[in-house]
C-alpha cells in the first residue's frame with residue numbers, strides 16, 4: 001500500500017514514520033521543508049490545551065504521551081521527560097485531561113506531573129533520518145527523495161521527479177487560495 005502525506009511538520013513526519021513502521025510506503029508531500037515549519041519553532045512541551053471533544057482529546061493526548069515517553073529513551077530523538085509543577089489556586093479542579101498522565105498528583109505547591117518536552121531542532125531531523133532508515137530497511141534505494149516538493153510550475157516537466165523515484169507530484173497548483181483539500185484533490189488525479 002502507498003500513502004501520500006501532506007506536510008512535513010511534526011504531524012506529517014510522525015504520521016509517515018508510523019505508516020512506514022506499519023509497512024506502508026509513505027511519501028511526504030510538502031510546501032515547506034521541516035526546518036521552515038511552525039513545528040520548528042514550537043516550545044513543544046506536551047500539554048493538552050483548549051481542544052474538543054474532551055474524551056477523544058484525552059485519549060489522543062495519552063497516546064501522544066506514550067509515544068513521546070517511548071522516544072525519550074531513544075538516543076538522538078530530542079525528546080526528554082520533564083518533571084514540573086503547575087501552580088494552581090487551592091481548590092481548583094483537576095485538569096480535564098488528568099487521565100492522560102500516569103504520574104499526575106496534587107501537592108500543596110500545585111499540580112505535579114512529568115511531561116514530554118521535545119527539542120524540535122533535534123527531533124525533526126531525527127524523524128527525517130528515521131524515514132530514511134525505514135526506507136532502507138524496506139529495501140528501497142536510500143538516495144531516492146522521500147518527499148516531493150509541491151511547487152511545480154504550470155509548464156514544468158514532472159519527468160525528473162519520476163526518474164528520481166517520486167511516486168506522487170503536483171502539477172500547476174494555483175497558489176492563490178490553495179487549501180490542503182485542493183492539494184489532496186490534485187494528488188489523487190496524478191499526471
Ligand SMILES: Cc1cc2nc3c(=O)[nH]c(=O)nc-3n(C[C@H](O)[C@H](O)[C@H](O)COP(=O)(O)OP(=O)(O)OC[C@H]3O[C@@H](n4cnc5c(N)ncnc54)[C@H](O)[C@@H]3O)c2cc1C
Nearest residue numbers: 007008009010011012030031032037038039042043044045
Ligand atoms: C511559538 C510557538 C510555540 C508552541 N509551543 C507549543 C508547545 O509547547 N506544545 C505544543 O503542543 N504545541 C506548541 N505549538 C503548536 C505547535 O507548534 C503546532 O501545533 C504544531 O507544530 C503543528 O504541527 P503540524 O505538523 O500540524 O503543522 P506545521 O508544523 O505547521 O507543518 C505544516 C506542514 O504542512 C505544509 N503545508 C501546508 N499547506 C500546504 C499545501 N497547501 N501544500 C503542501 N504542503 C503544505 C507546510 O509546508 C508544512 O510542511 C507552538 C507553536 C508556536 C508558534
